[in-house]
Amino acid sequence: MQGLELWSLDELCDHAFDIFEELAADNLSAEDYTQYQQQYEQRGYVDLVLPGAEWVELIMQDLEPELHYEAQIGLTGLDGNPDKVLARILLSREKHDGLCHAQWRGQ
Secondary structure, eight states, X not given: OXXXXXXXXXXXXXXXXXXXXXXXXHHSOHHHHHHHHHHHHHHEEEEEEOOOHHHHHHHTSOOOTTTXXXXXXXXXXXXXXXXXXXXXXXXXXXXXXXXXXXXXTTO
16 A cells, blocks of 8 residues: 555545535435435434445455445434435545445435
């Protein structure tokens, strides 16, 4: 990883939200998108997790745990715990790596 320009984890969260915001209207149901638009300020979240094996199978590429993360974006429940995952976005921490795959709720 020496010599690579990496996103910090906070920057990666912001990057994931930017991607989500750009693509959500075209990829979520009208109901999910409307609910997100109405409630994201109070209940929106992003969690970064290590990508599971299903991503390797889907993109047919090995992933490095230090470089690749799955951003889960959604709405929390009333208790503050994640309630509804609207998108799972696979990203690289490397700023110049264009890796980005998304799986959307309901697709």
